[in-house]
Amino acid sequence: MNKNMKILIVDDFSTMRRIVKNLLRDLGFTNTAEADDGSTALPMLQQGDFDFLVTDWNMPGMTGIDLLRKVRADERLRHLPVLMVTAEAKREQIVAAAQAGVNGYVVKPFTAAVLKEKIEKIFERVEG
Template identity: 55%
Template sequence: MKILIVNDYFTKRRFIKDLLRDNGFTNTFEADDGHTALSMLKEEAYDFVATTWNMPIMNGLEFFKEVRKVPDLKNLPVLIVFEPADKEHMVETTKAGAYVHLVAPFTAGAFGVIG
């Protein structure tokens, strides 16, 4: 499974990458913002995206909506990670059709949602 991790903080990307690796997912790639991630998704096929709600330039919901506008990506599973202060935005992303939400902090067991 090819997974794209999108987060503006290197340490948070590394944390998610390490959790995924510890659960057997080793084919991971990183982007530090939604625009970069969108370009990567248009250039190569990915099986899953893990992003965060709170990013500059393009937040997680905006990124998700842009992904859904691309015909080849409209069914791509997207996980959006929220900080506790951002929980109220979960309703917005659910209405937009986001795959799954996690509230940070979380443990390795949370990645059991990835098939």
């Protein structure tokens, strides 16, 4: 796994962005950027060469699930690995995220170990 990969963290709460950013830093990923909802994230993804997207679901403006769908519908972004980190915990929602093409799903509150495990699993699959 390339520790230098560029990661976009999308969450409307700056505290949660900071937590995810710190956890990623502890895992050795320091090349991160932040956005506070889907509509700010999408142009960043389209313009920047991001390798990985970590997004919340429930955000004003564009939600995480809509961002995921937009990413999958975009010719250049469709293969971008996406990890959803969210408080949304209904089975239907998880199934919908899976159908929309999410690569991993972490429910809040979560631990550093869970985040690490999911990220590793995603990149095992992507690279393997």
